Amino acid sequence: MMLIHSTAIIDPKAQLDSTVEVGPYAIIGPDVSIGAGTKVGPHVVISGHTTIGKENNFHAFSSIGGPPQDKKYAGEDSSLEIGDRNLVREFCTFNCGTAQNMGVTRVGSDNWFLAYVHIAHDCVVGSHTVFSNNAALAGHVHVGDWVIMSGFSAVHQFCRIGEHAFVGMNTSLTQDVPPYVLVSGNPAEAHGANLEGxxxxxxxxxxxxxxxxxxxxxxxxxxxxxxxxxxxxxxxxxxxxxxxxxxxxxxxxxxxxxxxxxx
Structure with missing residues (x-):
């Protein structure tokens, strides 16, 4: 028996594993699939063509799978894919992709997304990353495994961040960051290799x-x-x-x- 609060609204077409927990006032749309052991907190909205793996934890007021914030979007089918064991804290927003690019936004596994993180349309986020509070990706950004995005860092569309890179607090990125490099500042500057990481x-x-x-x-x-x-x-x-x-x-x-x- 699924652990679903009586005030949650779940479309009958949604596919939830029997071990999924859904909190008060959460809303889950018809094209959503959620894997075993995942927890959906109070007031979370999961919509769009969204596939979520196992043992994820979505905290209150997050909006997952909403339409892309792109003026060219005209209602085409697009999707969001999320892996396993991700922590998504309060007020995060993950958008589906667009037909102009891949049509899908992808998030890997074992990531930490702290409050108010934004993952825009067509982004690709690897695994084992940490996004601190208010970190934001514009559309089409690729982030490698083990990257750390510090608080209030922001990334311009189409940028790439290589694996094991570190992006400092309040950093504004308009160009790519090679693997292992530590950057910070506005505009961003390189400050050595991420040796501690x-x-x-x-x-x-x-x-x-x-x-x-x-x-x-x-x-x-x-x-x-x-x-x-x-x-x-x-x-x-x-x-x-x-x-x-x-x-x-x-x-x-x-x-x-x-x-x-x-x-």
């Missing part, structure tokens, strides 16, 4: 040394971007496999960047 996640001494060396080539050497790319390629060729892989992730990211990197 890498240590906490078990990166080896060789990997961290290689990442620091790559950061210096990209930001401290006075090289042009093309020259820095060549320096990273040379470094990759000389490193042991695990350290080379870490630098290769940074090098590959540079080729994906369309808005240019914070530099």
């Amino acid at each position: 890498l240590k906490r996640r078990g990166f080896s001494r060789d990997q961290i040394h290689a990442i620091r060396h790559a950061y210096k080539a990209l930001y401290k050497s006075g090289l042009t971007l093309d020259e820095a790319k060549a320096a990273l390629e040379q470094q990759i060729a000389e490193l042991p496999a695990d350290a080379a892989d870490s630098v290769q992730r940074m090098r590959s990211f540079l080729d994906l960047s369309q808005r240019g990197i914070v530099r």
Whole structure:
């Protein structure tokens, strides 16, 4: 028997696992699917074509799966996909995608979204990220695994943030952030590699040394971007496999960047 409060409104077409908990005055639409062990708190609204995995926890007043905030949106079918074990605190807003892009917004697993976080249409958020209070993504933003978004940070549409990057409080991002890089400020500036985060996640001494060396080539050497790319390629060729892989992730990211990197 599902643990559903008597005041909750759930469309008969919605698909909820029998272990889903739904709090007072929550509203769940017809095209919603929710996996085992997920908790939907009071006054939460889940709408749109939204698929939610297992053991997520949505706190009060969050709006999940609403239509994209895009003037071009004309009611086309689009969706939101959320993985497992995500914590979504009060007043968060996650929007569905648009037909102009992928048609889907995707959120991975094991993320923490603190109060008032906004994930706009067509965003892709990886896993193990932390979004502090009031962090906001405009449309089409890609965020890699293990990224930390500090409070009141904001990201321009179509930007990319590489894995293990750290975005400081009140930061305004209008360009891409390579993996492992710590940025802050308005406009954003790079302030070193995210060394503390890498240590906490078990990166080896060789990997961290290689990442620091790559950061210096990209930001401290006075090289042009093309020259820095060549320096990273040379470094990759000389490193042991695990350290080379870490630098290769940074090098590959540079080729994906369309808005240019914070530099």
